[in-house]
Amino acid sequence: MRPRNGCLTVAFITSVIALTGGCAKHDGQHGTDTGAETPSAAPRPSPTATPTWHGKEDQEKAMRNATRALNATESEGAQRVDEGVNSLSQGLNKTFTAKDRPHTFDIACQAPGPRSITLTLTRGTAQSEWDVTCGDREADQFNIPAGSTFTAHVPAAGTAIDGLVLWRFNAVDSANVDGCDDEIKGCED
Incomplete structure (x- = not known):
């Protein structure tokens, strides 16, 4: 018996989540995960950093x-x-x-x-x-x-x-x- 398209979609999404779940990295803040690559994420300033002007x-x-x-x-x-x-x-x-x-x-x-x-x-x-x-x-x-x-x-x-x-x-x-x-x-x- 052949599965319906809806079952294939759910199986595909579950597989993708399982495969990419191991690539996520924990950022240590509020229990959230971030992707392995976050090029747009700015580094967080150190709490002791001196504030500076930006431009x-x-x-x-x-x-x-x-x-x-x-x-x-x-x-x-x-x-x-x-x-x-x-x-x-x-x-x-x-x-x-x-x-x-x-x-x-x-x-x-x-x-x-x-x-x-x-x-x-x-x-x-x-x-x-x-x-x-x-x-x-x-x-x-x-x-x-x-x-x-x-x-x-x-x-x-x-x-x-x-x-x-x-x-x-x-x-x-x-x-x-x-x-x-x-x-x-x-x-x-």
């Missing part, structure tokens, strides 16, 4: 976000004296002079993963240290009194770290200084 688009987006953060804190009537961008891998070490009127030092950080940086502002023997969180929607702003020369320092994070720091140094009117007028020396209430 120019990520870097451009980070630059736009940091610029928006700086714009969000810019004081009314501010006059830009200096500005720049540094990679987190190289850090920042720059000296500024607030000439005849108060200034603000504004800084924003962007990185591909959660990160904060340490900003140290130094003038003579006065020094203040601040944590700046990367990815904030508003830049951190520090008031600097007229006639001050100070150094802004962010330590280099190392070559394996992606990220950037954008900063601006703006002259402002005395009436637009909000809060403490010397955030290097500090103010006591």
